[in-house]
Amino acid sequence: MTETLTGAQAIIRSLELLGIDTVFGLPGGAILPTYDPLMDSKKIRHILVRHEQGAGHAAEGYAAASGKLGVCIATSGPGATNLVTAIADAQMDSVPLLAITGQVNSYAIGTDAFQEADIVGITMPITKHSFLVTKASDIPAVMYSAYQIATTGRPGPVLVDVAKDAQNAKFEFSWPPEQDLTPGYKPVNDPHGKQIQAAAEMILQSKKPILYVGGGVIRAGANKELLELANLIKAPVTTTLMARGAFPDSHPQHLGMPGMHGTVPAVTGLQKADLLITLGARFDDRVTGDVKTFAKGAKVIHADIDPAEIGKIRHADVPIVGDAKIVISLLTEELRKQIKGSSYDISEWWKYLDGLKERYPLGYTDLDDGKIAPQYVIERIGQISGPDAIYAAGVGQHQMWSAQFIKYENPNTWLNSGGAGTMGYSVPAAMGAKVAMPEKLVWAIDGDGCFQMTNQELATCTINQIPIKVAIINNSSLGMVRQWQTLFYNSRYSNTDLHTGTDSVMVPDFVKLAEAYGCLAIRVEKEEDVDKAIKLAIETNDRPVVIDFIVGKDAMVWPMVPAGVSNDAVQYARDAAPIWDGEE
Amino acid sequence: MSQHVLSLLVEDKPGILTRVAALFARRGFNIESLAVGTTEVDGVSRITAVVTLDGQPLEQVTKQLNKLVNVLKIVELEPDASVARDHMLVKVKTDAATRSQVLEAVTLFRARVVDVVSDAVVIEVTGDSAKCQAFIKVLEPFGIKELVQSGAIAISRGSKSMSEKILK
Numbered sequence: 001m002t003e004t005l006t007g008a009q010a011i012i013r014s015l016e017l018l019g020i021d022t023v024f025g026l027p028g029g030a031i032l033p034t035y036d037p038l039m040d041s042k043k044i045r046h047i048l049v050r051h052e053q054g055a056g057h058a059a060e061g062y063a064a065a066s067g068k069l070g071v072c073i074a075t076s077g078p079g080a081t082n083l084v085t086a087i088a089d090a091q092m093d094s095v096p097l098l099a100i101t102g103q104v105n106s107y108a109i110g111t112d113a114f115q116e117a118d119i120v121g122i123t124m125p126i127t128k129h130s131f132l133v134t135k136a137s138d139i140p141a142v143m144y145s146a147y148q149i150a151t152t153g154r155p156g157p158v159l160v161d162v163a164k165d166a167q168n169a170k171f172e173f174s175w176p177p178e179q180d181l182t183p184g185y186k187p188v189n190d191p192h193g194k195q196i197q198a199a200a201e202m203i204l205q206s207k208k209p210i211l212y213v214g215g216g217v218i219r220a221g222a223n224k225e226l227l228e229l230a231n232l233i234k235a236p237v238t239t240t241l242m243a244r245g246a247f248p249d250s251h252p253q254h255l256g257m258p259g260m261h262g263t264v265p266a267v268t269g270l271q272k273a274d275l276l277i278t279l280g281a282r283f284d285d286r287v288t289g290d291v292k293t294f295a296k297g298a299k300v301i302h303a304d305i306d307p308a309e310i311g312k313i314r315h316a317d318v319p320i321v322g323d324a325k326i327v328i329s330l331l332t333e334e335l336r337k338q339i340k341g342s343s344y345d346i347s348e349w350w351k352y353l354d355g356l357k358e359r360y361p362l363g364y365t366d367l368d369d370g371k372i373a374p375q376y377v378i379e380r381i382g383q384i385s386g387p388d389a390i391y392a393a394g395v396g397q398h399q400m401w402s403a404q405f406i407k408y409e410n411p412n413t414w415l416n417s418g419g420a421g422t423m424g425y426s427v428p429a430a431m432g433a434k435v436a437m438p439e440k441l442v443w444a445i446d447g448d449g450c451f452q453m454t455n456q457e458l459a460t461c462t463i464n465q466i467p468i469k470v471a472i473i474n475n476s477s478l479g480m481v482r483q484w485q486t487l488f489y490n491s492r493y494s495n496t497d498l499h500t501g502t503d504s505v506m507v508p509d510f511v512k513l514a515e516a517y518g519c520l521a522i523r524v525e526k527e528e529d530v531d532k533a534i535k536l537a538i539e540t541n542d543r544p545v546v547i548d549f550i551v552g553k554d555a556m557v558w559p560m561v562p563a564g565v566s567n568d569a570v571q572y573a574r575d576a577a578p579i580w581d582g583e584e
Numbered sequence: 585m586s587q588h589v590l591s592l593l594v595e596d597k598p599g600i601l602t603r604v605a606a607l608f609a610r611r612g613f614n615i616e617s618l619a620v621g622t623t624e625v626d627g628v629s630r631i632t633a634v635v636t637l638d639g640q641p642l643e644q645v646t647k648q649l650n651k652l653v654n655v656l657k658i659v660e661l662e663p664d665a666s667v668a669r670d671h672m673l674v675k676v677k678t679d680a681a682t683r684s685q686v687l688e689a690v691t692l693f694r695a696r697v698v699d700v701v702s703d704a705v706v707i708e709v710t711g712d713s714a715k716c717q718a719f720i721k722v723l724e725p726f727g728i729k730e731l732v733q734s735g736a737i738a739i740s741r742g743s744k745s746m747s748e749k750i751l752k
């Protein structure tokens with residue numbers, strides 16, 4: 001059955017038929033035709049943001065919290081370029097994102113028309129795919145394909161750029177579209193049986209295996225499968241920054257996060273292992289440190305849905321291409337068969353790891369600077385809010401402390417910008433997450449620097465009744481950069497002072513700013529007030545809440561492996577390398 | 585350093601050449617040449633890319649290219665099992681004294697003269713890249729005024745067709 005629609009109506013109808021219930025955006029000339037039928041949609045809630053970057057990160061937060069596709073809309077030119085950071089972010093962290101942009105009339109493309117930007121060209125290196133639509137009749141097939149590409153295989157951002165005249169033209173709409181726009185797109189979900197068998201054999205022969213779990217396990221929704229596998233083989237587990245929540249922090253086999261700011265047991269566990277069981281992880285340089293000396297004695301099983309990740313950084317002895325959920329459940333099944341008659345025994349390995357866990361737990365010391373320790377604030381937020389809450393961090397020290405000191409038990413509860421490290425992610429991502437999961441408690445744990453990049457979305461939150469809680473970990477500085485200056489630039493603090501602390505001019509005053517945006521605003525300067533403020537924030541749901549936690553600026557993130565250095569050189573605290581008792 | 589000839593079947597969509605070329609650039613893969621044209625199948629183009637790799641495995645290149653949604657198929661054409669040809673047009677200085685020597689070289693290389701004026705000739709030659717390079721060496725002493733070369737195009741030997749499996 002067909003129906004005569006305009007291209008603009010077809011965009012909205014396609015979104016509805018694809019099950020989209022929420023879009024984040026901001027209109028302008030070239031996308032105006034689409035905003036008209038959007039106003040009449042009963043199925044789609046449009047949330048008007050204050051900056052298109054906020055729309056992009058909100059769509060990312062929506063997607064990361066719910067596992068569904070996030071959608072954002074912008075006009076041509078500057079509207080579209082304002083989405084670029086969020087699109088790049090989604091590409092790095094494999095977030096299913098659909099970005100719809102208006103484009104100038106098709107006949108004006110290439111003439112430097114008003115608000116023309118080649119957004120398809122600009123985003124080519126940072127999208128999974130993109131479409132430029134100049135004919136209304138192509139819209140249903142493009143929308144359908146964009147959805148498929150963004151949400152299947154390794155998820156990622158897809159851009160659909162629609163010329164204004166294509167939005168205005170009428171055509172016969174039918175659904176589902178018959179045109180196959182992507183004959184070359186064939187993600188592989190099912191792994192080779194032979195590889196699964198080989199992986200199982202390799203695991204049972206290992207003496208020091210470790211599960212190196214990445215964000216792919218979260219995107220695949222494979223956390224239950226992972227738990228079963230881990231319980232069967234009793235191997236230690238590390239979850240990367242992108243995988244926090246993929247495996248319960250309370251589980252005794254969990255060594256914590258690996259990498260530059262990973263726990264000593266996780267970093268060392270990877271270094272000393274004889275087998276890495278790599279699941280949906282990609283040997284990022286923040287995990288491996290110097291690649292040549294990373295886990296030198298280990299064989300590698302590498303399972304990923306993206307074949308190009310396998311062998312990109314580290315040779316895989318057993319490469320497995322497939323969806324993590326399917327791969328892990330088949331592997332567990334195969335291991336159950338093989339484990340019976342095997343001599344698999346990793347008790348020596350655990351003796352060593354348990355020693356590390358005991359000697360090098362995560363911790364922090366108070367600095368006696370009269371300020372609250374930032375780690376304490378974050379730890380209390382986690383303890384009081386619990387593992388059912390959602391936490392979206394900015395980028396910097398507060399992000400690392402949030403990854404370390406909040407205990408995650410469930411997937412999709414830890415949202416952050418891992419691959420791109422995008423300051424400004426937190427507030428809009430928390431907003432998107434709260435829209436996707438309105439019944440959940442959603443925290444934005446932000447830095448005083450990051451917060452100043454995207455806090456205008458507090459207006460969006462207030463107006464649209466999206467009661468997020470924002471905790472500003474206010475160390476009055478670009479803390480993570482300052483930490484590097486302390487450690488590597490002789491404490492020469494070039495341009496990292498933000499003047500937002502109580503002992504400075506306090507520009508801006510975050511409490512006044514938050515109040516201006518209609519939020520409940522609280523300033524906390526003393527440790528004894530921390531809990532009270534957190535509880536008040538949790539109880540307040542008629543508006544967003546912003547807590548300005550005044551913390552010391554000298555706290556540092558530990559442990560740490562300096563960039564580009566071997567993970568063997570992990571430091572537990574400043575100038576404090578762990579002591580190895582010659583246990584190799 | 586190793587050189588490889590890759591043949592790509594791609595959808596004939598706007599921007600496809602940019603997507604392929606940009607991928608080479610941003611991943612740090614070196615391309616020696618890139619040639620693109622239509623094929624026996626409607627809507628399908630074929631790109632021949634000659635890549636030089638310094639350390640990276642070829643597999644990384646083909647896997648990254650395969651992630652481009654508009655790429656349908658990639659094969660490496662091994663020198664033994666394929667034919668690769670470059671096409672070249674050269675404008676060479678000639679005068680009464682040198683013309684016959686130039687024409688002799690043309691015959692020797694099975695090239696063709698496609699334009700003649702009093703002080704120059706335009707020569708067309710087809711061959712693998714070694715032959716083209718050798719021909720340039722021979723012509724250099726006469727004075728090469730202008731030179732234009734296509735990238736290599738290549739095809740497998742035997743009766744199999746690259747488009748067979750993907751397009752029913």
Ligand SMILES: Cc1ncc(C[n+]2csc(CCOP(=O)(O)OP(=O)(O)O)c2C)c(N)n1
Binds near residue numbers: 394475479
């Ligand atoms: C958009 C952007 N610009 C610059 C950086 C570099 N950078 C990384 S962390 C950081 C400091 C962030 O400061 P703040 O938000 O106060 O967090 P803190 O480290 O103090 O917790 C900076 C500038 C970045 N990651 N992103």
Ligand SMILES: [Mg+2]
Binds near residue numbers: 473476477
């Ligand atoms: Mg700060």
